Structures are given as C-alpha cells and as structure tokens.
Amino acid sequence: MPEPCIIKKIKEESPKVKTFTLSFKDSSAQKNFSFLPGQFVELSVFGVGEAPISISSPPSQKNSFDLSVMKAGKVTDELFELKEGATVGVRGPYGNSWPLEELNEKNVYLIAGGIGVAPIHSLLLHLLENPSLCKKITLYYGSKSPKEIIYRELMNKLQKNSSINTLLAVDCKDEDYKCHVGLVTDLLKPETINPENAVALICGPSVMIHFVSLKLKELGFSEERIYASLERLMYCGTGKCGHCMIGEKHVCLDGPVFPLNKINLFQEEE
C-alpha cells in the first residue's frame, strides 16, 4: 500500500519537466527510506493511478527525496496539476541500482537522453560526494533543445568544472547555449572516449540506447561493460503484474539496470 508523501517543493526544470521534492508524512517512514542511485519508486496520484519514477536525488539527501518527472501520461498529467503541500503516495524503492562496485578504479562514462538524465543525476551527485568511488567521469547528455535541458545550474557548473568532462547535444537550437547540434552519438568519439578500464552507463529512450550501445561497441566496449537502465510499463514493482518482462527477466526485479550481455534488448521489439 502506498505511503502518503507531501510535496515539499516543485521546481520547473523545463516546459515539460518538473522536479518534485517529496517527504513522507510519517517521519519514521522518511527515516527508514533508503535507496541507491538508479532505484525507482511507484508514485501514486490518488484518483488516477500509479507510475514508476526514478529517484533523482542522491542517497545522502535524508529528509526528502526528488523525483524529476516529464509530463507524458495520465498519472504525470495529473501530477503536474498538484501544488506544493499536496499529498501523493509512494511505494518502494524498487529495482537494483547502478553497479556501484563495478565503477571502482574505473573511468565512468554517463550517457543520458531526455528525462533519462534523472537516474543519472542521482548517481552523478553520489559520485561527486564520494570521489573515491571511481576515477574520471565524463557526462554526455542529449536533449531536444537547450530549453529542454534540465538541471541547468548543475550543467553550467559542470561545463566550467574541468574535472568532469560534460558534453551536451541538442536536436535543434532554440536559444544560444554551449552545446553540439545533433545526436548524442555524434559526441561519442575516440577523442573523448577510451574503452580501456572504463564503464559506460546509459539511460534514455529505447532508440537512443540502441544506437549508443552500437557506437560504444564500435569504439571497443565489451557488452558487460555497458549498462543500460530500462523503461517499461510496471504496475507492481515486485515481479507480479507481468508487464515489464523481457524474456524471462523482470525489469522491476532484475533491473532496471542491466549489463548488455545479460539481456537481449531488441529481440522482442518489433
């Protein structure tokens, strides 16, 4: 059963994306709520239904947690109507997480597309707070246009910060911004990527994951070094409703993060 949560803060990130800062009504539930970057919750908007949403804040944020949501369906349409102080329901956290142990002593390439940047954001902040977890971080982030780039302050800061190479791509420019016009795959070049001692983590639309993984393999990444966080329809989060199956795997239980050698992503998509 979903636990009631109060919307503490709503931040407009882009015309279609808002970040909701939530905190459990019951303070002990908030205390007990712990998660790893890459996990998700089932968000209830009472009167409409539930939707799986990735947590975008880092685990260190204890008194609340953030969900960056794109207005894209029944539940999220209704969520966007809600004001600060309103009540929603939350179950979770569910799913595995980004493979934190695999990042140890490795160079990490984070590749995000669209709202897929949300779970990457959680991981990125976690890695920034704990620099010993990995070596060098490179961030690739593709959006439709500069207006739709979310977490703008962070991106601005990162672009100035030399320790994290941040490369942004947009399909078309609607305002002046320091980014490449084109696909995020254009940015994956031997000059910026070295497959040696490296792990690539992807989250974005299905098509993007497909082309990015092809490109990465071309650049010399083996499948077990490429991890993708997948999107599927999920009603339960516990492996019972049957919607998120890919072959025998349940995205909600075995995923949402999979190394590409463990799952046949595109076999079923026709």
Add this chain to the structure above:
Amino acid sequence: MIVFNGPFGVFEEKEFSLGTKSILKSIASSNAFSFLGGGDTETALLSFKIPKNRFSYVSLSGKASLKFLSGKTLSAIEELKNHKKQFFGLFELKKEKLLPFLKELNKKTELIVPSLDHRKIKRFKPFPEANLYMEKPTTFSTKKYFLPSGEALFEFNEKNSSYSVKPLPRAGNRIFFGIRSCDLHAISIIDSVFLKEPIDSFYWEKRENSILIGLSCEEAGENCFCTSLGTHLPQEFDLFFWRNGKNYLAEVGSEKGLKLINKKFFSSTEKHSPLTVPKTPRKINSKNFEEILEKNFSHKEFEKNADICLSCGSCTMVCPTCYCYRIKDDFALLSNDAVRMREWDSCQLKRFTRVSGDHIFRKSRTSRLRHFILHKLLYHKKNFPQHLCVGCGRCIDVCPVSIDIVKIVNNISGEKNEE
C-alpha cells in the same frame, strides 16, 4: 556391508586393470549389501561390463557418499526431507453420502462447487444454488476467487487536498470442492508468484482463508494435455477425492483437511489411492520442448499463427495461471472517495507494454503470441519451480481462430501432431 569408493589404480590401462576388475567382480557375486560410490567407479563398471544391478546401491558421487557415510548432512537430501509429502490418511466416502457431506460443510462456511449453467458453461459457484456438475473439467478455473477480475485494493478519500488511505474488508472463509488436479497445480503456481517476498497480502488473505478439496477426473476434456506437464497427479490440496467405482477415496493432504473428516460420512480404509487418470487426448510430443523453444525464438510457426490471431486475449482470460494485472483508480462521481482497483490484463493486447510517449515494446502480434507461449513453457520455469502452464487446454478450447499451443510446440519440434 561392503563400501567401494573408487578404483584401485589406473584401471583404464589394461596392465593395471586386473585388481579393480577382480575386486568388483567378487563384490558383484557376494551376498553382502554393497555400496559403490564415485564417477570413476561407474566408468570402471562400464568398461568391465559389470551390470550395475548386481550391487545394492551405486552412487555417482564419491565425495558426497563419503560425507554422508561419515555422518554429515547433504543439503539436497535435507531439502527433500523437509518437503516430503506428509501422509495424513485415506478415507472412504460412499457416493450417496457426498451431498450430505457437502451440505454439512456448507452449514458453517461458504462452499464453492463446479456448476453447470443454462448455457452449458461450467464454472465454480456457491453451493447450494449451484447446479453441481462433476463429470467433465470446468470451462473456468477457480482463479477469480483468488485473483478477482476486478478487485478493490483500498479506498481513499480527499479532504482539504489531503488523502487518507483505508483498507477494505476482506473475504471470509471458503471451502472449494471439485478442483481438478491441473487447477490445484495452477493455484500452487500462482502461490509461488504472489506469496514470494514481498508477499501480496490481498492474495494471501484469500488463500489463507480457503480450503481446497480436489476431485479426480472421470473423463478428460477435448484439449487436455496435463500428462505432458506432469500436472495430472494432484498436489497441495487439503483433501482430494479419488473416484473409485461407486465410492470416493478421500486422500488427506493437510491438517485442515483432516479436520473435515467427519466419522458420520467417512470410514477408514486400508486401500491405496488409485493413481489412475484418464488418458489425455492431446500431448506435447517432445520431452525437451524447453530446449527446442529456447533455440527457435524466430521460428516461422509464431508468425504463421500470429497472422490469424485476433489479439482478443481470451486465452489469457481462461488460463488458470495467467496472473498479469493492471492498476487503476475508480473515482465516485458524487463524492470525494475513490478506490484503487486491480484488474486482469492480457499480454495479447497491444497496450500491455505501452509506456509514455506511446512507445510499445511488443508491437507485432507475433511478438505478443510468442511471449505468451514462451512465458508459459520456457521463461517462467527459469524463475520458479514449475512451468506457467498446467495443460488444461482451455486456451485452445476458447480460441476463436483455433490457435493451438500444443500444435505450435509440436510443429516447432518438427514432430507430427496426434490428429
């Protein structure tokens, strides 16, 4: 007793084989209890052409045998011991006493029995209104009593833009009579999904409050193929009624079942439960169909059948093991109350895999039909102890275009169908 745990030297070389050979031969001809262990021992027996049945027991594992003999426990054997079927007893019930027995049960508890309605549809209904029907397998299983097609999970109401969630009253106790072996298996298959951590409390309550009384089949249905999946012998019941000529032999499967044995109706018996089941008309020919399906993901048989498939989802609705569901909220028009509903869903419907932005992961009928068949006979068993199919043949019975899972699997295996 003689324990033999490995050959003497390099028996594979003829020059060194004599010792091993003569010792094994003399054990074989002795009257002692002989216990042989180890993989090499078996190879030796084969190479010397000494038949295994000349020894009391031959184990393939040498190390495990020694461990066991030294008094240590073997985890697999411990597991078997834990799961051994407890024998609670066998009782006889005269045919004429069946109705009085059911009436007695119904005095205290709701009783659900197979019933024949005016449209010749056989489904489970509450006694005594039901038109008790016990000849052929039922059109529908008992699934809806444990997983209703539409189930209210909880209620919530709005007050000052805040919501309070409150649980709904739960189902009472129920006794089910007349569940066939295949459907008993179906219940235990759904148990393994819904009672796996995190336990689904809505399902658990209904299961916990129910008593299952099985009934052996007199006649198989048109499309039954339970023997291909091993679901023809019952498991996980409280009582199971074996038809035995003019009477029933009631096998007790649990403490709950034992409590139902009322001496007014039952008499003790020394007979064994008759393990006879009617011959099923249909059969999956290939024993290793899993392996074959694994290798034939892109077999044209899926596409051929998907060409005529209407994606109506009837197969998943009548299936006793299809458990997929969706969630939605129903709002009352005139108040601020709403209920969260869970409803049956079907992987055959296009929107089953639709995510925001209208992306559909299994767009083609081929991919959906294939998912149904592979989930039933391949995928599920990778995560759970059984297949997600009990061989009841209901999906074949109801398909408006006669798509036939047995035929599809047999065609993929390249074997002839029985018809």
